Each structure stands twice: as structure tokens, then as C-alpha cells.
Amino acid sequence: MLASGQVKLVAQIRPAARPAPAGRLRVWPLARPAAAALALLLAACAGAPPPPTLNAVLSAEPASLNYVTQNDLNTRIVAKLIGDSLVDFDEELNLVPRLASSWETEGDGRRVVFHLRSGVRWHDGAPFTAGDVAFTLERVLDPASLAAGKRPYFATVTGYSALDDVTFQVERSEPYARAVEVWETLPILPRHAYAGQDFLEAPANRAPVGTGPYRLTAWEPGSHLELTAWEDYFGPAPGVGRIRFRPLPDPATRVEALLAGEVDLTSLRPLDRERIEADPRLAGRVKVIPQDTLFVWYLAWNQDGSNPFFTDARVRRAMTLALDRQGFVDQVLMGAGEVATSLIHPRMWAFDASLTPWPFDRQAAAALLEEAGWVDGDGDGLRERKGQAFAFTLLMPAGNEEMIRLGAMLQESLRTLGVDMSVRTLEYSLYRAERDAGRFAAMAGGWLLDPDPDCFDFWHSSQIRGVGLNFAGYADPEVDRPCEAGRRTLDREERAGLYRQVQAILHRDQPNTFIAYRRTLLGIARRLEGVRPSPLTVWGAYPGPLTWSLQGGTR
């Protein structure tokens, strides 16, 4: 449920430095001092050549590696390599054990008992116990930890305890379908490393101690983080001995770095694919594979009564019919996407494939608008009802190229329908403030969905206005009921049925226009093997990155 972040992951392999090819020495005067320096460098480090290194790239440097407090995507990538969560997801969104070897649930998630692996040690040698799990959960629940990103998953926890060193129990005030899987979000922190420290200022936040497959071996602020495989890892031995993460904030630079051979793995922009495939030299070095993501674009129609347009479902459906969503996917995303029907992704088990997305049909849209009373009576080209013209403003965050083009497409299409839409772009935190306060008639947004179909936060009537994510102010008891029931049972069949009801109603009511699920293009250096795309991103699945290897020797 993290918002519109863009996971920009990149990775690279590179020798210690790029030696200038000898043939160029005469031509390029700069290469001569470079070569001299290289000779010096090679002499300096001849003793210990670095192991083959996967050079990964982040879109920004993690502010801290305290993964309770930090919840951004870059931190999560690194955190899941250094730390371990109790459970995790594999590439296909199946739950798999990690620090917990097994678990039992009672009362539909009211009580969960985790059986932890025994003999697991922290990177500093201290034994891992259930006390560490209790400590981590205690930190999440304490507001002073500022763990805003994790707390919602644990909001109903009423009690927890370490029954013994390898058994941990959590109790909740009510049933919760996701009682086990939400532990995926929470790599466990070592209690002993935080003893007697301020949780937010502890040195362990910059020098993390984990139980995970990699240890942090260097962190040069702003420049890079270096992770080295940990020999005593309890799980599968990592195939890549060393990972070097570099923050590269500029998307164009990340792609250039991939093409320069400095990077193994990055998401590409749609146009980069053509460029790579057109150049045999690049195509010989880099392969391009599409990857589904759980990111979805949508338009929310404010139906809290503050505007006269969108309380009527027919008007909302007309808006959907007026937007050429396939055109958006084809022209703006250059095919890297899929028209959406709801906030349940086709790769989730609860997805209802029988629903066909509304087509692009302006005649049908016009008919619906007329049925709803919006007609152009005075012939000025603008529809009106009871003296009120159909003119509204679409709120969107600044700096998002795709959304800007989406806005332009919709604006143009609505103009031909006699509807005047203007666009208001705001810097992100202002956009967020307006959105959360409901000060908009329509807004464009994007969400990175959780892998579970639970959509209570999006559609339940209790989640309106700053509480949850029901920005449109949609309230329908017919949707509230399955949303409540769907998160109170662990029975997958029953849940699938409930979410099919939700999807059908949302399809009819269109509280949001669901635009498209994003598909990213991954550019992967051919030297890196074993990368499997996943809706959770290549880094997000377990054992995922541990199964990768570098051609020409590992470790």
C-alpha cells in the first residue's frame, strides 16, 4: 500500500575500474594518466582482488537502515538482504517461511504462534531468539518509533509474548486474514544492539546487525553501500558474493549506467527498449524483460457531495468511457501496462477475470451524461444541469510525466463531450494534503498495492478523509460488508467470493476510474543470471536475489 513510488532498481557488475583499452592511448591524451593511475591502483590492491560484485543501484540512499522506522522502497530492498522477516513471499506471491519455520493460527488470525528456527545467529554472533521478535513488534507499536508505514498492519494487536526462545505468540482483538503475512513487512531487529539507546539515533541504524544473507561491510554516505555474503546464513547460500548499491537519483543516468556496463539491472523507460534492441552491441550485453508490478494508476471522483457531478454513478462511468485507457497504455506507456478493472491485480488469486474493462466509447458516455441530466441546453458547447456548467478540476502531483499526459488525454476527450476539465498540479506533499482533506473534485493518483486483495482501506466507508485511502469518499454498505468479512477469515475460497462481489460492484459504480497496472521493463546485463521477474520486484521475493549468480565465477 505504499504510494506512488517508483521502484527503480538497478544493478551492475564491474571490475575495479574500467581500464582504457590500450589502443586508445595514443589517441586520447586523458587515457594516459588514467592508465598510469590504474597501474598504481592495480599494484595497490593486487593483494586482495574484490570478489565478483553485483553493483546494484537505488533511486535514493536509505536515510537509515532501521527498517522499523524507515519504510521507503530503497530501504526495504537493502533491509531484506541484511535482515530477515519471519515469513516472506516468493515470486508468485506465495507465502514462504523465513525466520519462522512454521506457524499456527487460531480464530481466523486472532492468535498466531510462530515456531522460529533454532540456532540462528546475528551477524555479531549473538543468538537470535523470540525476544528479538517481541522487541521489534514493541518498537512498531510505540508511536515514538515513528513507524507510520508498519503500524496499520499491527493496529489490532492486543498482546504478544515470547513463549520460549523459539516460540512467539501474537494476539489480536479481532480476526485478521493477513495476521501471518503482514510479518513479511518486518525484518527483525536485534534487541541487544538497541539496548540503552535512543531507537531513532542508535548507531545500529547506520551499522545494522541482521540475521540475513548479507552483512553491511561499507557505507560511504551518498556514494555506495556494500553488502557481503554472510557465510553462516541459515538459508540458501547467496550466489553473488558481494553487492554494491549505488544511489543514482536520475533515471536517465541509471539507464546509461546499464548500457555502459556499470550496472547489471535497472528498470528501463519505454523508449530504451527500442534503443537496445536496435543496437546489436547493446543487445549482446543487455536483455530486456517485462515485469508486472502491483502499481496501478487511477482517477478518484469525489462523491462526498462537495461537487454536483460525481455523486451519480452514471457520470462516473461516463468519465471512464470517455478515457481511452488502451490508448494511454499504447501511446504513453508504450505497451508497458494493462488496462485495470479494480485495485485487485490480475496476478492476485482474488482477481475476477470475468469482468471486461469498460471500453473507450464516447457515444455511450454522452448517453449516460444525458441520462444523468447533463445536457447542453444553451448551445455553448458545455453541458449543464440546473444552471450549473459541467466544469471541474483534476488534481495531480507535479513531476509525473505519465499522469500529465493522461490528464491531457482526458481533457481533450471530455472537451468533445461538452465537459470542461482543467488540471491542477501540486508538489507532492501539497497534493497529499489536498487529497487527504478531500479538497478536490477529481484527482489522479497511483498506488503500489500490497500482494493481498484486502481492500478495506480503499473502499470501506470508515476509511474516508485522512483515515484510510478511500479518497473518493465512496460509501456503500454493499461494499462495506464484503470488505469487512474479507479481512476476517483465513479461508481463501470464501475470501475470493467476497472480493468477487466487491469487484463487481466497483465495476458498476466506478468510484474510481481504474486506468492501468504498470508493467516495467527490466534491463538485465547478460552476465547476471537467474533473475526472475516478480510483481514484488526482483528484489522483493524470497529467496529471489539469493538465487542469482554472476557468469564467470561466483563468490
Added chain:
Amino acid sequence: MAAYALRRLLTALSTLLGITVITFAVLHLAPGDPAPGQAVDPLMSDPEVVQALRDRYGLDRPLPAQYAGWVGRVLRLDFGRSLVDHRPVRARILERLPRTLGLNLLALGLILGVAVPLGAAAAARRDGPLDRASAPVLYLLYSLPSFWVALLLQGSLAVGLGLFPLAGLTSDGAAGWSLPARAWDTLWHAALPAFCLAYGSLAFFARFSRANLLEALAADFVRAARARGLREGRLLWRHALAAAAIPFLTLAGLMLPTLVSGSVIIERIFAWPGLGSLLFESLFTRDYPTIMGLTVLSSLLVLAGTLGADLLYLVADPRLRRPAGGESA
């Protein structure tokens, strides 16, 4: 003279105070909340967490009280802690200061080292082949957008020919190298960004030094020196250049603040982790203490630059040295 210097100093200090008051007020009154740890978006605005953050950093207190507390700490050189990573702001700035400073010094060296000789050579043979050829090239350079040049250089020199690293601060494994090797490695990484920072000003400075030299060459003392039979070369490089240096140094002095302000665009493109990108990130996360720390730093330098210029006038202009009616110092 001391009174004049003191007056200028007091003006500078009150200006600094004014800048911080305004920045502080604008920052805190602007809409949007700090969002530590949620670089993307807080999942939901959790009221308890928002309150905990406010309590921790006293964000609920009235603004004047917050400001007074901030000034009190700054006087003890404590700039507070970042709302984003909770580390001391001073450490965060000091960590990045050498990078931006180093890169900008390199750029400045490049500007002066190329622009002055080029301008002088062009002035020496006014309307000569060099002068005619350099003018359009310099105007072209001056008008090229730096982000575009940066991408072009990355594509050709870094990706295409592999002569320079694409981005970043150091090579992999550099930490284990000898000091000269590391220094060279950093210089190598700084080359492209420094050029991108430099070339626009370089063009400007070359034209500027040419104009100043032409003016100096037309001065009476030059004619007199020429009449005494001084060789043209010596005349140009020693005498005229020295005379033209004064406005030049003033301009260079005013560039002092740009040494630490860092270019957001160039730092981002080349992943050069300096102060420009720190300010950029801090603005997006509403990291008040870090923004304030950076504001103080750059205001201090602007004021130091102006103050320095004022005091240099004092040296240059004897009329300013004399208190009303007194004898010269």
C-alpha cells in the same frame, strides 16, 4: 576605519538574522508536514505518529519559541537533528561539504585557468583569428543547457568511449587503494561534472576578461609603457592584466557562495552526493533543521563575500577610510 568595518559587520549580522527569521517562518508556515522515513508517502497519516514526531522535535510549540530555541542552539553550533534520519544536521552537512566544495573549486579553477588566458589572447589580437573564432564558440557554450551537455558527455565519453566513469564519487574497491590512487580516482569522477558546471561561466568569464583587458589596453598607462618601448607580450601579461584583474577579483569574490550551493541538476545527473542534492531532498521531506542549516551556511557565505568586497573597497578607496573630518588611517 574600524568604525566602518564594525558598522558593516553589524549590518551583515542583522541581515543574517533577518534571513533566518524569514526562512524559518516560511518553512514552518508552508503547507505540508515533515514525513520522516516515508520518502514516498506515509501510508496513512497516523495521528499518534504525527504527534510523536511533533513532541520529539517540539514542533507544537509556538513558532517564536521554536525559533528562539533554534537560535540558542545555533549559537552553540548545534544545528539540531534531521527529521529524516535523526542524525545531527552539522554532521550531515560536513559530510557533504567537501564534495561540493571540491567539485566547485575544480570548476572554478577550470573557469579561471581557461577563461583568463583565452580572454587575454583574444584581446591581444583583437579581431584576429582567435578572437573571431572564439566569440561564436563561447556564445554557443554559454547558451547550451548544462543538463543536456551532461547527458551528451555521459553518452559519448562515459558510455561510448569509456574514458570517464558515468557517475558517482569513487570506483568500486577504491577504499583499499593508496592515497594518490584514491585522489586520482576522485578527480577522474569529478571531471565530467566539473566541466558541466564550468563551461557556461567559462564562456562568460572569457568574454569578461577580454572586455576588461581591451579597456586596460586602451588606458593611458599602457600607451605610456608602449612609448617607453615595452615589449607587447610583457605589456599584456604583466601590466594590462594586473589592471584588469580588479573587477575580475570582485566578480570571483561574489562567486564565493556558489562554491557551496551546489547544482541540484548536475549533482543528480552525476550522482554526486553534495549539498545541492541534500537541499533538494530536504525540501521534499520538509526536513526543517537541515534546510535551516544549509540556509545559514549559504547566507553566511553570501554575507562574507559582500563584507569582503566592502572591506576591499576600503583598501582600494582612500576616501572611505577617513572618518568625517579625521586624518587617514
